[in-house]
Amino acid sequence: MPLRPVHVNIKARDTGVVGRFWAEALGWVAYPVGGSVYVGPGGGIVWPHPVFVGVDVVPVPEAKPAVKNRTHLDVATTSLAHQAELVARLRSLGAVPVDVGQGDVPWVVLADPEGNEFCVLEPREVYRDTGPIAAVVVDCADPREMARFWGAAVDWRPCEVTDDRAVFRSAAGSGPYLEFLRTPGGRTAPDRVHLDLLPYPGDDGAAEVERLRALGARDLDIGQGDVPWTCLTDPEGHAFCVLAP
Numbered sequence: 535m536p537l538r539p540v541h542v543n544i545k546a547r548d549t550g551v552v553g554r555f556w557a558e559a560l561g562w563v564a565y566p567v568g569g570s571v572y573v574g575p576g577g578g579i580v581w582p583h584p585v586f587v588g589v590d591v592v593p594v595p596e597a598k599p600a601v602k603n604r605t606h607l608d609v610a611t612t613s614l615a616h617q618a619e620l621v622a623r624l625r626s627l628g629a630v631p632v633d634v635g636q637g638d639v640p641w642v643v644l645a646d647p648e649g650n651e652f653c654v655l656e657p658r659e660v661y662r663d664t665g666p667i668a669a670v671v672v673d674c675a676d677p678r679e680m681a682r683f684w685g686a687a688v689d690w691r692p693c694e695v696t697d698d699r700a701v702f703r704s705a706a707g708s709g710p711y712l713e714f715l716r717t718p719g720g721r722t723a724p725d726r727v728h729l730d731l732l733p734y735p736g737d738d739g740a741a742e743v744e745r746l747r748a749l750g751a752r753d754l755d756i757g758q759g760d761v762p763w764t765c766l767t768d769p770e771g772h773a774f775c776v777l778a779p
Contacts, residue, residue, distance in 0.1 A: 536689040537731035537742060537776065539712065540581065541572070541588040542607065542670055545598075545726050546648050551628075553591040555646050558627055559609060559620070560589070560666040569593045582732055585709045586665050590730065598649040599723040602634050602673075604772060606727065607652045608641075608713075610661045610668035617642070621654050650727060660711075667710040670729065673717035674770055680714040683768050686749050688712075688731065724756065725773040730763075733779045739764075743776050 546552035550564075553571025557564040565572045565579050572579060573589040581588065589607075611617040621642050625631075628647035636643050640656040653671075655661065661668035674680045681700035685692055690702040690712060702712040712729075733739045743764045747753075750769040758765055762778035 535734050535737050537687060537733055538582065538689055539587055539670075539729050540583075540732045540777070541590045541730050542605075542667075543590050543592060543728050543730050543775065544650060545594040546591050547594065547597060548648070549591045549593050551647050552650075553589075555624075555627055555629070556589050556591065559624055559629075559646075559652075562589075562666065585704075585706075587667060587670065587710055598726050600649075601723045603651055603727050604673040604717075604721065604725060605729070606650070606671050608661075608668040608671055609652060609654045610664055610666055611655060611657050612662075613657055617654055617656055624654070663708070664710050669711040669713045671713045671715060672772060673719075674714045674772070675716065675720065676770070677714045677716050679769060683749055683751075684712070684714070687746055687751075687768075721771045728773040728775065730775045730777055732777045735779060737779060739776060739779050746776070 544552065549569065549571045553564040553573055556573045560573065562573050563576045570593065571591040574583060575586060611620060624644060629644040632643050632645045632651055634643055634651060642654045643651060644654060645651050655668055677698060677700040678695060681692060681695040684702065689705060691705050693703055694701040698716045700714040733742050746766060751766040754765040754767050754773055756765055764776045765773065766776065767773050
C-alpha cells in the first residue's frame, strides 16, 4: 500500500531555537523528543496526525550551505492583515527577508533563524482549509516525472499535473498540498529539508522500500549508520526517508 507523508524533516544546529520558531510560525507547539523537536498541533503529540503534516527538527553539526533549499514550506494566512502581522512577528523572532528571484509578488519570502527559506502567502481560497501549512513545495526539473514517482509512492491523490507543476493532496481533501514546481537549476548541496514517509500498520516496510526502488528511488548514505529508517532519493535526487512502521 502506498506510504503516507507524516512530517517535514528540517535539519538544524540548534533544534530548540528552530523548533520554537516554527511553532510560532504555525501557531503550534514545540515538543522536545530526545535531541529533536517535533512541532505539531497543541494538546500533546498525535503522531501520525490524521490531518496535518508536522515538522520534525533534527540536530546536525553543519550549518546550512549558502544555497536555496529545494524544499520549503508555504505558510497560509487568512487575511492581508494576518499576513502582515505574521511577517512582522516572525521577523522579530529572527526571520530575515531573502531574495530567491521572486520579483514583485504578493507573498513574502523569509528565512528561519538558520537560513531555511519559506513563504508567507497572501490569503488564497485554495488554501483556506489546509491549516497553517498551505503546501510543502519542491523544486524540480520535470513535474511529470515527479508525478509518476510520487503518485505511486504516496497515497495522496493528484490534483493537477502539467509541464510546470504537479500537485497532490490527501485523498480526504484535508491538510496541506504537496507541490512540485518546475524550477531552473539542479541539486547543488545536500537536502536540508525533506519529507518523511510512514507505512500503514500491518504493511511491510522493507517491501515498501523495495517497491520504491523499483519505481526509481536510490539508496542514500548521509552517515546515518544503523537506524530503523531508510534514506532514499527520488529520481531527481530529492532526499526522503521511509520510517519504521
